Amino acid sequence: MTTLQAQTVPAHIHALDAHDPLRHKREEFVLPEGAIYLDGNSLGAMPRRVPARLSHVASQEWGQQLIRSWTAQTRDDPAEAAQDWMALPDRVAAKVARLIGAGPHEVAVGDSTSVNTFKALAAALSLAGERRVILTDADNFPTDLYMAQGLGTLTGDLELRRVPAADVAANLTSDVGVLLLTEVDYRTGRRLDMAALSEQARAQGILTVWDLAHSAGAFAVDLNGCRADFAVGCGYKFLNGGPGAPAFLFVAERHHAAAPVVLSGWMGHADPFEMARDYAPAPGARRFVVGTPQVLSLSALDTALDVFADVDLRDVREKSLSLGRTFMALMEPLLSRFPLTLVTPTAEVERGSQVSYRHPQAREVMAHLIAAGIIGDFRTPDILRFGLTPLYHSHADVWHAVQGIGAVLEARA
Numbered sequence: 001m002t003t004l005q006a007q008t009v010p011a012h013i014h015a016l017d018a019h020d021p022l023r024h025k026r027e028e029f030v031l032p033e034g035a036i037y038l039d040g041n042s043l044g045a046m047p048r049r050v051p052a053r054l055s056h057v058a059s060q061e062w063g064q065q066l067i068r069s070w071t072a073q074t075r076d077d078p079a080e081a082a083q084d085w086m087a088l089p090d091r092v093a094a095k096v097a098r099l100i101g102a103g104p105h106e107v108a109v110g111d112s113t114s115v116n117t118f119k120a121l122a123a124a125l126s127l128a129g130e131r132r133v134i135l136t137d138a139d140n141f142p143t144d145l146y147m148a149q150g151l152g153t154l155t156g157d158l159e160l161r162r163v164p165a166a167d168v169a170a171n172l173t174s175d176v177g178v179l180l181l182t183e184v185d186y187r188t189g190r191r192l193d194m195a196a197l198s199e200q201a202r203a204q205g206i207l208t209v210w211d212l213a214h215s216a217g218a219f220a221v222d223l224n225g226c227r228a229d230f231a232v233g234c235g236y237k238f239l240n241g242g243p244g245a246p247a248f249l250f251v252a253e254r255h256h257a258a259a260p261v262v263l264s265g266w267m268g269h270a271d272p273f274e275m276a277r278d279y280a281p282a283p284g285a286r287r288f289v290v291g292t293p294q295v296l297s298l299s300a301l302d303t304a305l306d307v308f309a310d311v312d313l314r315d316v317r318e319k320s321l322s323l324g325r326t327f328m329a330l331m332e333p334l335l336s337r338f339p340l341t342l343v344t345p346t347a348e349v350e351r352g353s354q355v356s357y358r359h360p361q362a363r364e365v366m367a368h369l370i371a372a373g374i375i376g377d378f379r380t381p382d383i384l385r386f387g388l389t390p391l392y393h394s395h396a397d398v399w400h401a402v403q404g405i406g407a408v409l410e411a412r413a
């Protein structure tokens with residue numbers, strides 16, 4: 001890879017980077033030496049400011065303050081109180097809310113995307129009343145399907161109806177209670193029309209649960225603009241919160257009064273330390289926080305999200321599309337020489353922030369690419385997946401990566 005990076009990048013690629021309004025953001029991340037990391041859609045790179053925060057949390061907040069770090073009760077200064085661990089989920093929720101078109105009180109941060117999918121489905125199905133069908137994309141991310149199946153085991157009366165993504169709109173029938181979709185497909189990178197599908201679902205009285213795992217932080221999501229009902233997403237992909245970072249759950253304000261909290265843990269109680277015998281929900285989406293906040297990982301995510309503070313998500317989207325366009329154009333000559341098939345839509349409205357190809361030996365090819373320092377992902381059965389993260393990728397990275405992909409495929413041939 002060192003030799004690859006030494007190759008001269010063509011002027012037109014340099015020109016794209018020269019006009020990139022986000023080019024300064026790369027300095028805010030730690031990136032691996034001698035490699036091009038194209039897997040931020042699996043695990044985002046670490047923002048440079050995170051280790052200092054973690055160190056402070058460990059040495060001061062945990063090491064010295066101990067239990068006093070939890071609540072405002074021990075603090076006189078309101079600014080300090082806002083830093084309390086108890087407020088951490090809400091503080092992180094407000095930062096996530098800005099990225100997904102939600103109000104801060106509509107987002108809860110904690111648990112995993114899987115668990116939040118369960119919470120959202122349970123609440124949505126309760127609101128759906130007699131309608132016991134969950135409609136979903138047959139190729140939805142497995143955990144979404146599994147959590148729906150698990151909920152079905154509990155209730156005993158659910159039908160999980162799986163149809164190809166292209167047939168979802170035609171299957172929005174009056175017996176469907178909940179539409180469960182992932183906006184950007186984890187294999188192909190195809191982006192669904194969230195606004196149109198939410199609108200069509202609503203017209204049929206169907207509630208929506210959107211999985212934004214590959215959307216949040218990759219482009220501006222407008223949940224309230226789409227009148228989405230529920231949404232979930234990961235903290236460790238484009239939000240760069242670190243391995244196993246807490247996930248988020250969006251519940252539209254109009255559902256707060258009626259949506260039941262099935263996982264009614266004490267940290268979603270209106271006053272946890274009242275130690276009341278009965279559950280009474282906290283205001284807003286905070287009620288969907290279940291147990292003790294994951295302070296170490298929440299702190300990392302909290303600081304990681306600050307990378308977005310001065311970022312216009314329209315620039316992020318523009319750059320993501322430009323990186324994808326460049327990647328596909330540079331890969332084009334390889335498609336006639338090697339058994340590669342582009343599976344990512346070329347239409348920009350249908351693209352997330354990754355580009356994927358089928359290859360009959362995708363697993364081995366990806367192993368070779370990773371050994372050569374081009375870190376993408378293999379996804380069954382035959383997908384080579386390359387994630388594009390506008391905050392830390394340059395067009396030159398894309399160019400180097402494609403040179404490396406060509407060299408690896410050539411060597412194998």
Ligand SMILES: Cc1ncc(COP(=O)(O)O)c(C=O)c1O
Nearest residue numbers: 112113114141143182186211213
């Ligand atoms: C679309 C999608 N949903 C959910 C998940 C899993 O989330 P978690 O591990 O936080 O439950 C992933 C993980 O890659 C994903 O891609």
